[in-house]
Amino acid sequence: SQTIHQWPATLVQPVGSPLSLECTVEGTSNPNLYWYRQAAGRGLQLLFYSVGIGQISSEVPQNLSASRPQDRQFILSSKKLLLSDSGFYLCAWSKGQVFYGYTFGSGTRLTVV
């Protein structure tokens, strides 16, 4: 069966520090991968998606970036965090042409202080 792992679960970082959040999927190949952010009390904002290794599409201009160095690995990064980067970050995957929705990871709670 397919599983998705996201880590760390919680993170407290100072303003101006770098960020690296990792997401991996097991049990499938060539998934579509997504990063979402959920600000406190708000809905979900799509940040990046990827249809293959090295292919990244950005939905929202910001100081975050994403990379996909391997088929089932998706990384969210920042060189210098801002206070406004605080939130709940969710990774998700979907598969193929027949669309059954996303499967989400358990999320990372990021607090920038």
Next chain:
Amino acid sequence: GNSVTQMEGPVTLSEEAFLTINCTYTATGYPSLFWYVQYPGEGLQLLLKATKADDKGSNKGFEATYRKETTSFHLEKGSVQVSDSAVYFCALSASSSGSARQLTFGSGTQLTVLP
């Protein structure tokens, strides 16, 4: 473009009450529709889905019917439990550039069920 409008919360109900959370959408073509649930501190879980008009999705006592004529996908449950307290998101899928299908989410509705 595609959009989802959800009933604003928070919604507070007593245990065993009837639940309706309204969801309407705007989309081109024939989207698939979804309800996701998010329990405190967790990621989102797929609750139910419908892929074509008049389909009814159901799971754990929750139901929603894909109504193309009213562009709606309202979530219902006949008797809610305390354990149903969570945030509920309505979403639709649509094609995008490239081959990745994307989900467009509503803003979420917080449900609290009191014993």
